[in-house]
Amino acid sequence: MAENTFIVNPDGLQTASVPLVALAERLGGAFKAAAARIAADGSKPWGNDKPGQRFAAGYVPVAEDIIKAGSGINEVLGTSAENLRTMAKVFTNANQAATQITGRLNGQLGGTRSRGGNGGGRGGRA
Numbered sequence: 001m002a003e004n005t006f007i008v009n010p011d012g013l014q015t016a017s018v019p020l021v022a023l024a025e026r027l028g029g030a031f032k033a034a035a036a037r038i039a040a041d042g043s044k045p046w047g048n049d050k051p052g053q054r055f056a057a058g059y060v061p062v063a064e065d066i067i068k069a070g071s072g073i074n075e076v077l078g079t080s081a082e083n084l085r086t087m088a089k090v091f092t093n094a095n096q097a098a099t100q101i102t103g104r105l106n107g108q109l110g111g112t113r114s115r116g117g118n119g120g121g122r123g124g125r126a
Contacts (some may be wrong), residue, residue, distance in 0.1 A: 011093075013088035020081035024074050031070030038063050 038060075046052040046059070 008087075008091045010088040010092045013091070015018035017084040017088075020077050020084070025079065025082065027070060029076040031067055031074060032046040034063075034070070035067045038067065052121045 044052065044056065046055040
């Protein structure tokens with residue numbers, strides 16, 4: 001039966017979201033700074049001669065793609081962090097509800113409420 005066990009640590013989920021938020025913020029700042037720098041390079045430091053034009057033809061599209069991808073990564077990390085926090089909340093609420101229901105069932109079946117239930121058992125009868 002152990003292979004069918006599913007254990008969730010809501011505190012661990014919550015804790016795992018923190019570095020994702022920090023990473024998303026750091027990456028977001030880095031990609032915004034890179035985008036601003038690329039936009040500021042309107043002076044085209046590579047020049048307008050043939051070698052400069054060839055360089056720009058390869059550099060500009062790739063730089064723009066990297067900035068777009070970076071924005072996507074930033075968004076994914078932020079969303080993942082939010083999803084981890086939501087999962088922690090959902091599992092915590094589900095566990096609390098199950099504990100309450102188990103406690104009520106134990107009370108109705110002759111168990112004691114004071115123990116908060118025992119995972120669906122029949123209470124403390126000997």
